[in-house]
Amino acid sequence: MKLNLVIAGVGGQGNIFASEVIAQYAMKKGYNVFGTETIGAAQRGGSVVSHVRIADGPIYSPLVPQGQADYLVGFEPMEALRYINLTKPGATFLINRSQVPTISINMGLDRYPEEGEIIKTLSEAASCGYAIDATKAAAQMGNTIYTNVILLGALSKICPQLEPEGILEAILGRLKPKTHEANRRAFALGQELVSAPEAKVL
Amino acid sequence: MSEKKFLMGNHAIARGAAEAGATVVAGYPGTPASEIVEDYVQYPGAYVEWAANEKVATEIAIGGSLCNQRSLAVMKHNGTNVATDFIMHLNFTGVKGGMVLLSADDPGANSSQNEEDTRILVHTYGHLPVFDPSTPAEAKAMIKDAYELSEKTELCFVLRPVMRICHARSIIELEPLPDKLREPSLENDRSRYVMSAVAEPAYGGTLRPVIRHRWLNQKQEELSAIMEESPYNWIEEGEGEVGLVGCGIGYSYIKEALEIAGKKLPILKLGTLPLPRQKVIQFLRSVKKVLVYEEVEPVVARMLREIAYTEGIEVEVLGRDNFLPPEGEMSATYVLKSLGQVVPSFKDDLPFAHEPIPVPTRIRSQCVGCPYRGMLHALKTTIRKNKGIVTGDIGCHDAGSFAPMEVQSTIYCMGSSIPMAIGMAKTGIDRPIYAMIGDSTLFHNGIIGLLDAIYNQANVTVIINDNRTTAMTGFQPHPGSEVNVRGEEAPYMHIDKIASAMGAKVYYIEPYDIEATKNTFLEAAKEPGTKVVIAKAPCFLRSSRLGIKTFPERVVKVDPERCNGCKVCINDFGCPALIFKDGKVHIDEATCVHCGLCADVCKRGAIK
Numbered sequence A: 001m002k003l004n005l006v007i008a009g010v011g012g013q014g015n016i017f018a019s020e021v022i023a024q025y026a027m028k029k030g031y032n033v034f035g036t037e038t039i040g041a042a043q044r045g046g047s048v049v050s051h052v053r054i055a056d057g058p059i060y061s062p063l064v065p066q067g068q069a070d071y072l073v074g075f076e077p078m079e080a081l082r083y084i085n086l087t088k089p090g091a092t093f094l095i096n097r098s099q100v101p102t103i104s105i106n107m108g109l110d111r112y113p114e115e116g117e118i119i120k121t122l123s124e125a126a127s128c129g130y131a132i133d134a135t136k137a138a139a140q141m142g143n144t145i146y147t148n149v150i151l152l153g154a155l156s157k158i159c160p161q162l163e164p165e166g167i168l169e170a171i172l173g174r175l176k177p178k179t180h181e182a183n184r185r186a187f188a189l190g191q192e193l194v195s196a197p198e199a200k201v202l
Numbered sequence B: 001m002s003e004k005k006f007l008m009g010n011h012a013i014a015r016g017a018a019e020a021g022a023t024v025v026a027g028y029p030g031t032p033a034s035e036i037v038e039d040y041v042q043y044p045g046a047y048v049e050w051a052a053n054e055k056v057a058t059e060i061a062i063g064g065s066l067c068n069q070r071s072l073a074v075m076k077h078n079g080t081n082v083a084t085d086f087i088m089h090l091n092f093t094g095v096k097g098g099m100v101l102l103s104a105d106d107p108g109a110n111s112s113q114n115e116e117d118t119r120i121l122v123h124t125y126g127h128l129p130v131f132d133p134s135t136p137a138e139a140k141a142m143i144k145d146a147y148e149l150s151e152k153t154e155l156c157f158v159l160r161p162v163m164r165i166c167h168a169r170s171i172i173e174l175e176p177l178p179d180k181l182r183e184p185s186l187e188n189d190r191s192r193y194v195m196s197a198v199a200e201p202a203y204g205g206t207l208r209p210v211i212r213h214r215w216l217n218q219k220q221e222e223l224s225a226i227m228e229e230s231p232y233n234w235i236e237e238g239e240g241e242v243g244l245v246g247c248g249i250g251y252s253y254i255k256e257a258l259e260i261a262g263k264k265l266p267i268l269k270l271g272t273l274p275l276p277r278q279k280v281i282q283f284l285r286s287v288k289k290v291l292v293y294e295e296v297e298p299v300v301a302r303m304l305r306e307i308a309y310t311e312g313i314e315v316e317v318l319g320r321d322n323f324l325p326p327e328g329e330m331s332a333t334y335v336l337k338s339l340g341q342v343v344p345s346f347k348d349d350l351p352f353a354h355e356p357i358p359v360p361t362r363i364r365s366q367c368v369g370c371p372y373r374g375m376l377h378a379l380k381t382t383i384r385k386n387k388g389i390v391t392g393d394i395g396c397h398d399a400g401s402f403a404p405m406e407v408q409s410t411i412y413c414m415g416s417s418i419p420m421a422i423g424m425a426k427t428g429i430d431r432p433i434y435a436m437i438g439d440s441t442l443f444h445n446g447i448i449g450l451l452d453a454i455y456n457q458a459n460v461t462v463i464i465n466d467n468r469t470t471a472m473t474g475f476q477p478h479p480g481s482e483v484n485v486r487g488e489e490a491p492y493m494h495i496d497k498i499a500s501a502m503g504a505k506v507y508y509i510e511p512y513d514i515e516a517t518k519n520t521f522l523e524a525a526k527e528p529g530t531k532v533v534i535a536k537a538p539c540f541l542r543s544s545r546l547g548i549k550t551f552p553e554r555v556v557k558v559d560p561e562r563c564n565g566c567k568v569c570i571n572d573f574g575c576p577a578l579i580f581k582d583g584k585v586h587i588d589e590a591t592c593v594h595c596g597l598c599a600d601v602c603k604r605g606a607i608k
Helices: A015-028 A077-082 A115-125 A134-141 A144-158 A164-173 A177-195 B009-019 B035-040 B054-066 B077-093 B118-125 B136-153 B208-228 B249-261 B277-286 B299-311 B332-342 B344-349 B371-386 B396-401 B417-426 B439-455 B495-502 B514-526 B540-545 B568-573 B597-601
Strands: A002-010 A032-039 A047-055 A069-074 A087-096 A126-132 B003-008 B022-027 B047-050 B070-076 B099-104 B157-159 B168-174 B234-236 B242-247 B267-270 B289-293 B316-318 B389-391 B433-438 B461-466 B505-509 B531-536 B578-581 B584-587
Touching: A002 A015, A002 A077, A002 A087, A015 A032, A015 A047, A015 A144, A015 A164, A015 B003, A015 B168, A047 A077, A069 A077, A069 A144, A077 A087, A077 A115, A087 A115, A087 A144, A115 A126, A126 A144, A126 A177, A134 A144, A134 A177, A144 A164, A144 A177, A164 A177, B003 B009, B009 B022, B009 B035, B009 B136, B009 B168, B022 B035, B022 B054, B035 B047, B035 B070, B047 B054, B054 B070, B054 B077, B054 B099, B070 B077, B077 B099, B077 B118, B077 B208, B099 B118, B099 B136, B118 B157, B118 B299, B136 B157, B136 B168, B136 B208, B208 B277, B234 B277, B242 B249, B242 B277, B242 B299, B242 B332, B249 B267, B249 B289, B249 B332, B267 B277, B277 B299, B289 B299, B289 B332, B299 B316, B332 B344, B371 B389, B371 B396, B371 B433, B371 B461, B371 B514, B371 B568, B371 B597, B389 B417, B396 B433, B417 B433, B417 B439, B433 B439, B439 B461, B439 B495, B461 B495, B461 B514, B495 B505, B495 B531, B505 B514, B514 B531, B514 B597, B568 B578, B568 B597
Parallel strands: A002 A069, A069 A087, A087 A126, B022 B047, B022 B070, B070 B099, B099 B157, B242 B267, B242 B289, B289 B316, B389 B433, B433 B461, B461 B531, B505 B531
Antiparallel strands: A002 A047, A032 A047, A032 B168, B003 B168, B234 B267, B578 B584
16 A cells, blocks of 8 residues: 655645645555655745655655646645645546635736646646535635535545545544534535546547 | 554654653744644643744753753754854863754755754764664664763763654654653752863863863764764675665665665664764675765765775765755655666666646645734735835744745844844834744843843834734743743743833734734834834634734635736735636635725725
8 A cells, every 4th residue: 555645735724734634544544654744835825735655565656746646736726736746657636726816927028828828738747637616615615614524525525545434534534523523524524525427538 | 561552753753752761851842743743742740832933942951960860952943053163062061961953854845944954053063973864763762861861971962853853754663751750959060061262280271272272172982982872873694785874764764765775785774873984894894896875964974985995995975966966855756767867777667657746735824813914914914005015933923925925025033133133223224124023032132132122223124923823833931922842831931021121112013903004114214213012912823722802803715806807805915715616706605704904905895
């Protein structure tokens, strides 16, 4: 067993929480886990990328090397594109469709790529792809804070190495009991959204 | 029974120091090392503090050491620069209780204003032994050993983890904490602990610094013998005449790269300075060519060449000075790409699926709701009017130097804003000079510059952004925070009282009032001498997490009839909650925190 995950997003999306949940789950399963994150001033509009590596043998580097990611999860679509060189041939991508433009894009100095362009480019590097609007779904639940749990629900549905029950248990284990019910719903919503035919983009 | 936990490298390092019984821990916040000090408060019996700066932290640590306690000074590479003056004395005196200086390097400068290699400062320059870990687990083992060896050799040991060790997360085995901690005691030894150019009768009148220098030089042999036996250096057999040398995390990247390629090359794994000379000689003799992977300067590569030359070994040493990319962070890919140029068979093994593609970069900005955005905007409009120059400093407000703010003309290192402003003002340049600095930076090193400005009567306006915390590195308290590292109440250093006691005229501003702030900036610059303008507003991000309101909420809306799409609010003010769509500005409700400042910036009154 060997699984390399890359979760790319922007500050405040709960990216590191998600990577820790996956790591806790894998550790409980008895696997070796190694990972790291690069936080470009996360709370101040920067990119955040987490690397999670799971194996039943030794893992040497905390970073997923180029061409070795089995799953590329974009909590923000353009951020997924930024790490396209990490994907392994045959990889799967999962993106949150909600875009977070940069200040330079707002200023008109840069251009945010069209969603179609992003999916097309990601599709060249992967063999399977999903897109859901987790931020919008979370907002409809009442708080965008659920974005990461929705995405974890979706990921556990499409990644056979991550059993949904175990991932949910790891999520709830890190949260206050009064929030459990809402997070259960968010997790189930993610599973449901990714199962819809329109979510499968590759 | 031992327990296993999934820990960040910094937490593993703190645990290692605690298992070794370190009881005096001091540091200054700096990514990637900050979590070590914060984490240490959980260990019983230890004195832990956020020191005013890294030199102070190092001095505190040796104070503990001389009282026979194990101690730890924590900093990032820039901080080690600040502490260097003291390091260049403690290397001569040696230590009593085991002492470790932890200096974290940031190859790739993911969270730093420069890229440098601590090993040069502490080893090449200071002759102190260094451990360079390849994994978080090894870092933990190393710091425990460092305490034993520090006491054995009487030398301060340095642990130099890189960011990928500090911020890696892995499964760490916890061992028990000591049952009993030592009682403190001080044994006077003035011939060591009094550093002075005094003649020593016992050494025929030789001056003390020369004797201590000799002691330090003689210690190198003892260290070399220790490193020869060290469990952190070893040779791995492999095929071919090209050998790989992996220093610290370089070893991990080599192993990863070879696993990807499915090949086995000879490896020399190094984790110590000084080097294990005999092991190095044995390895160099076994190959024709070596590639040296180290972060971030060619320190070991040059040592290997020196050894090869002295021993008459014919081997080509390829390092970061003559072959490998000399800047930036290494990776397994870095190893594979370089190997592809040296060992032809590696070329076919690169599993790259896709080349990296250009994607718009995310430039750091002030948080939505940050008081600095109002202050920076006021300063920007001020200097547009009076042609002022702004020297900047380290902290969140440094993002004011990027687009769209572009206020500060300079940013160097901690505390440099004020002295640089003095230098500019004293040239006689006919423009108002502003120096902008944060509270934590002022206490760290800035206060000396302020004193200098007042004493030398420099016409400088010093803007002090007092947000009551070290926000940039994750809200660590400082002497102006009223709490200590444990969150307990602590004496408050009044910046205004300090400044006025030193003789500066003090102004106050409310950074959420852009117009009044601008007027104060204009007025202050007209006064002769050194003026201090204090922008007192707590960090919004920290306050919002604690549920504290820092400004009266103003819910504003864009009137699409009045908005002509001039984009002043975006191109000049740059709040990330403002989005431009279909020729008009829109407020992103999910992001907006209702500070209402954009309404003050819009000259057409389209935001109300």
